[in-house]
Structure formats: structure tokens, C-alpha cells
Amino acid sequence: MTEFLIVLNKDEDTISIVNLHTKQVIKTIETDHNPHEVIVTADGKKTYVACSLGNKVDIIDNETFEIVKRLEHPDFNFPHGLGLTKDGKKLYLASTYSEKVFIINTETDEIEKVIPTYQKYSHMISFSPDGNTVYVPNIGSHNLTVIDVQTEEIINHIPVGPGPEGVAVHPNGQHLYVANQEDNTLFVMDTTTYEVLYKRKIGSVPVRLIFTPDGKYALTANRDSGDVSVILTEQKLNGQVRPWEIKRIPVGIWAGGIVLNEDGTYAYVANNKTNDLSIINLSSLKEEGRIDVGIHPDGIAYLKK
Template identity: 30%
Template sequence: MLSARNHKIRQLLLGLSLGIPVAFATAASGEAAQRDTDVLLAINEGEASLGILDPRTGRELAKVVEGAITGHEVAASADGRLAYVPIYGDSSVGEPGSDGQELVVIDIASRKVVNRLDFGHGVRPHCVLLNPHDGMLYVTTEVDHTVTVIDPGTLKIVDVIPTGQSESHMLALSHDGRFGYTSNVGPGTVSVLDIKARSLVTIIPVSRTTQRISISMDDKMVFTADQTKPRLAVIDTATNSVKTWIPLPSPGYGSTPTHDGRWLLVAMQKTSQVAVIDLKTLQVVRTIDVPPAPHEILISPTDDVAYVSCSRSGKIAAIRLSDWTVRLIDGGNRVDGLAWAQSHLFS
């Protein structure tokens, strides 16, 4: 395995501390090709705010206070005009604390909260995804052991899907929109959901504790990270069972595939690295050093840059996929959930 050199990160951090612009002069061609109007959305847990960032320059365009404690994840509307932020509460999964019960809607152009959905009781809403096939929002609602289906046009709850497990923290949707998969942290399982039927298909045992979830671009494999051992579970979606394990240098966390289906990137918090897995061989081929506590990974629409929220440092690492070089973007306090908003609003 190859490792990106530590001195690159130290140089970047030094530059940021001195106020040097975060963008490299030699920007990635994909970054240059991104529309000037696209924005990167980043949740700042420690500030209960949403950061709106220019992904090309790393400049913060705005910071919107959510008005509640606190969001962890974010999704953008199909037209890029709105951001949806579930308000989870003041603790982490499986820990005592408040149970959030709202979904906050933020207008990206006006940079303010414009609507709220009240779930009616504390549900710890966490992961939010927009399903492009039916236009609905799907939100994990941990306390109720469900995924809640919301019509973004009316901001009304239209259905719930049972997960059959507690701590259904994160959700992945198949690219054909037919199935959903939740990572159930404490139980160490994955729930398989039939999205059209709004029903639970099965529960897959994985480990004593698992974290995060992603799905391959061909919908054949689902990935979740064992928290008891440094390994990644590979679930065969045809059989809904663990097919194999991928050894990791340290326990994994968030993961996501590149759009071309070639690589799977896995955040590893303990070593402050991102592992790169070849999806043909299912082996780690490279590790990349990033700032402390990488959480979530988002691939740009151009498939040229991976954005990694590094919570403990308040940085977002932008990894250029053509050569694995890293540049750093300033995030907020405990930056976590990331999303991309493609719109015409910032011209």
C-alpha cells in the first residue's frame, strides 16, 4: 500500500494558519469544469449551522444557523435551491441526550431557514436522502426504528418504513430507487427495505457494532464498517448476506464509491486517513493522510474530487482523484455531513 506524505498535510495546515488561500494554483480539471454556481453544503455540528461553500476556491459563501440543536446530515433539493437538515439532538448515536424532532429547510440563495417539519415527538432524525426516482425525501428516524418518507413539495410525512432495529443511523439507496439499506449501529446489522412497497425485506447480521453504509454503483454490493475489527463488510445484494470482508489498516467509518465504479473510499478516524479500495480486487491499494477524524466522503459530480469532512480539525480535505493530492478547505466546528447543490443561484 502507498501512503500520501505527511508533510503535505503539515504544509497545508501551516498555510491555512497563515491565511494563505486554500486552493492550489494547479486546480483539478474537474474542479474547473464544475459550474460556477455549484455549492458544497457542510453541516457544522459544533455550531448548529450549515456552511455554504464554493468548492472551487474553498471560500465560505455563507453560514446559516439552524435554530435548533443540532443537525448532523444534509441533502439538497433536486433544483439546488433548498437544503434539508434533520435536527438529531445534542448527543451521538447510542448515547444519552436530547431527541431531536424537526427537519429544517434552508433556502440557499437567501441563506435563511424558510420552513420546518415537526415529527410530533423526539425521533432523532439523522440521515436524509432525496430519491430521484420518486422525488421523496427519506429520513432515518432512530427512536421509532423507521425511515420516514416525506414529500418535499408539501413537507408532509407520507409514510414510514420499519427497519426492525434500533439506531438505524445511516441510509443508502440503490441507484434504481428500489431498495434502501440502513446501518443499525448498536445491533450491528443492516436492514434491507423495499422502497416501493414501503416494507422491511430482511435484517442482515454483520458484527457487534457497525457504522455507516454505502452501495456500489452497479447496486451489487453494500458496504458497512465493523467497529470491533479493522474490516469492511461486503454484502451481496442478490442474497442479502455478507459475501466477504475487506481488511483495513484501521477501523473504517464513512465510505463512498467513485462514480465510475472503480474505487471505494473509506474514512478511518483513528489513523486520520482515507483508504482507497479497488472494487475489482476488493483490496486496499492506497491510503491518504487527511486531518484528524475523517467522517463523511462526498464525490463531486465530475467524479474528479472527493471531499472528506474531518470533524476534529474543522477541515474538509479535497482529494484530487487523478493523482491523490490533497488540498484543505476551512469547515466549521465539528464539520460532518456533506452534500452538493447544483443550481443557477450563485452566478
């Protein structure tokens, strides 16, 4: 088995395929305009790439690393965030400026349903760990749209902080983390009541948020401060248990996409303006090196095959 990173280079309309063993780009794929966000299917066979300014979704066969299909729709207007259902049968896509969520059948690669959010700048897709709920951060409305996966209907809009973008649910399913880029805060919310349990100041303009598989850490990529905030989700101190930022790891300029390897021992951060990836050792919480890629790397995905 070989490990790869699939890295989207926004300002040259390409994808870099990086072999993680050699830390070298083994192939460059030309894409539609402005490849922005990316996701790999659970079986590792296909990759979906949202090309935001090209208003297309490019579909890559991971056996050949070639684009085999392009999806288009009249209401694709800056297609962006991507997420897959737990069974892998459906792909959710957020279209930022049309403020819609598209549901795509991954077997036929056809659009099955379009859900208007009626919120401003619906930007990302984040599934709950049990796969039953989708959270869509609306940057301009300062809230999250909540979609029930079984009914494929909107069930709520939750107010959060200004400019939410990075959103993820802790693996325990109980806490929803929201990174608000306009005031550099992290909200930790109860997934049942949506009460804000904790507010934390983190790095400047947090744009992505992920958890390690064990839930020990939440990581945010902070664009303007060029670092990664490390939040220990259960810091024990003076008889208290709380989420706490324990470190900011300096990376390149304009930290963007962030992804983990399979076992969660390493994080990889796309540095938009230094045109490289930071390799972060999650045992030492230090940057171990860089991998050169294309111009303005952002969306990034991990693949093992």
C-alpha cells in the same frame, strides 16, 4: 454554474456554504441544534438538514440559502441519515434512538409514513443505484434493514459486522459494501443472496462509505485513524479480480462526512476535530489542501447551481 459545498458544523449549530472555486465560506447559516446529516435534492433547489439533538429537519431554499421550513415529529429522536428516491419525490429519514424510518413528501414537506425497524440504533439511509431498495444500517443490532421502495415495507434484516454505519451499493448494483466501525472491517456482499463475498481490514472506525461514479473506487472515512481508505473495487492481480484497499490517505483528525464533486474527480472530507475539509484529488489519490469551516464539521453535501 457555480459549485458549492454545504457543510454542517455540529458543535456550533451552523452551516458553512463553501464556494468551491474560491475555496472560501461565502455564508454561514444558523440551524437547530446539532446539524448532523444533509442531502440536496436532484434539481438543486432544496437542502434537507437533520438536526439530531434538536430533533428537527431544517429545510433550506438553495436560491437564498435560508431556512424556509422546519419539520418536527414526536418520534424524532436523533434524526440522522437522509436519502432521496430516484424521482426525488420522497425523502427517507432514519431516526436513530426511536428506531424508525420516516418517509417525507418533498413537494409538500409533510411526513407521509413512519416505519418502525424494531432494530437498535437505525442510523443511515442508502439507496440502491436503481432506486428500488433502501438499506438502513442498525449500529446496535449489527444488521441492515432492507426496505422495498415500491411497497414502502420492510422485506428483510441482514446480519453484517459489528456496528455498521457506512453502507452503499456499487454502481453495478451487484455488490453491497458495509463498513463495520466496531471491528474496522469492510464487508462486500452479494445483493441478491446477501452472502459475504469478501472481508477486508480498513482504517479505524469507518463511519462513511461512498463510491466514485464509475465504480472504480469505494472510499471510507475512518474517524479514529484520521484517514480515507481507498478500495479499488476490481483489482486485477495474478488472474484474480477482487476488491482491495490500495491506499489510506491521511486527512485531518476525526474524518467524518465525505462527498464527491459532480464528475467524481475530487472528494471532500469533513475533519471533525481540525475544523476543516480535506480536498482529495482522485487522480493522484493525494490530499491537495484544506478549507477552514466551523466547529466540528461532519455532514457535507455538494451543490451545483
